[in-house]
Amino acid sequence: MLSLKCSDAGFDCQHTIKGNSKEEIMNQAKEHGKRDHNLQDSDFSPELVNKIENLITESKIS
Ligand SMILES: [Zn+2]
Structure with a gap:
């Protein structure tokens, strides 16, 4: 399981995006960014895509 904290990308936001692949995380990050951050x-x-990819961390909690 991979995860990305929205706050790590520089937003004042507690949302954490989870997914099984970088592609899944990026798709969700775009959805979330468009919906919640205009x-x-x-x-x-x-x-920005490159920056976000570097912020994705491996999570052992499934
Ligand atoms: Zn957010």
């Missing part, structure tokens, strides 16, 4: 697809630049 982000657009164009906000997910290669730099």
Whole structure:
């Protein structure tokens, strides 16, 4: 199980995204960002995607 804390990406937010792959995390991060942080697809630049990928951590709690 992989997870990503929204706060680690710089948002004042307690949301944690969980998934089984980086692709799943990225898809959920985009959904969450667009729904809760008014982000657009164009906000997910290669730099931001890369930054988010580096913030994904392996979680042993399933
Ligand atoms: Zn958030």
